[in-house]
Amino acid sequence: MELHDVWFILIAVLWTGYFFLEGFDFGIGVLTKLLARDRPEKRVLINTIGPVWDGNEVWLLTAGGATFAAFPEWYATLFSGFYLPLLLILVCLIVRGVAFEYRAKRPEQNWQRNWEEAIFWTSLLPAFLWGVAFGNIVRGVKLDAQHEYVGGLGDLLNPYALLGGLVTLALFTFHGAVFAALKTVGEIRQRARSLALKLGVATAAVAVVFLGWTQLDKGGLGSLAAMLVAVIALVGAIGAIKAGREGWSFALSGVTIAAAVAMLFLTLFPNVMPSTLDPDWSLTVTNASSSPYTLKIMTWCAAIATPLVLAYQSWTYWVFRKRIGTQHIAH
Structure with missing residues (x-):
């Protein structure tokens, strides 16, 4: 396996980590309006992610930095072509961080x-975009x-991509x-379980359509296996939350996210950005990558830094592992 293939896999892993961790961050933000009934309950929800939300965004910075260093052509084309939606995401993330601190x-x-x-x-907006x-x-x-x-911008707002936005939001x-x-x-907690059950059913409905569309259009055996894992894990997460096993449900919803991201990257490889005008004009892991020497240095840096990031994030979650409720909020 060539180093550019290794870095394609590593970038997929980084995006998986980001969507797994920041995914429930975004979900909590959306639930401040859908679930919380009053200000103390909103504070409870915000406090569940208060100690970890900024650490979760490290995965986005790392994924973006790794893409810039390992696949500069991909990074340049992506950020120039998707300038407006990515700028909107960036603005949202900035305002969101300020809101957490200033509220x-x-x-x-x-x-x-x-x-x-x-x-x-x-x-809500980044989760969709x-x-x-x-x-x-x-x-x-x-x-x-x-x-x-x-x-143009209108080309990015096609039915397949908009359905993908609904899937990530749900x-x-x-x-x-x-x-x-x-x-x-x-x-x-009881209302969160009830709402999660309803959201799980709605998510399964749109996810099956989107993943099935992806598989029929671009899929192979690997992506089919990943799709089946995603669907089975999502059904398991719904069943676990119905049984009151929140820990298992959270783990399985995380598996759903990981398998869905894996499916998308499996259907993409060896391309990193296909061209709809001519397949020969597509960006691939070969023509978009940095030099072998650059990838080699990056690999050594990743091998040293990644365990440290995982260690401090795991420690953070362990320290703030206890449940909270309105009784813990000063009125």
């Missing part, structure tokens, strides 16, 4: 309400012979509801 800085109800509204929208972006990457975009995107919200049930106590 409790003043006691006025209107101040806190406005920041909570910002948390909702800046969680990431699915649109990856849907377009897998489907292919208008690349010319110089590997430059020559389409899946992340379901993932967040399961996490809320896992991390809370009392009435809000």
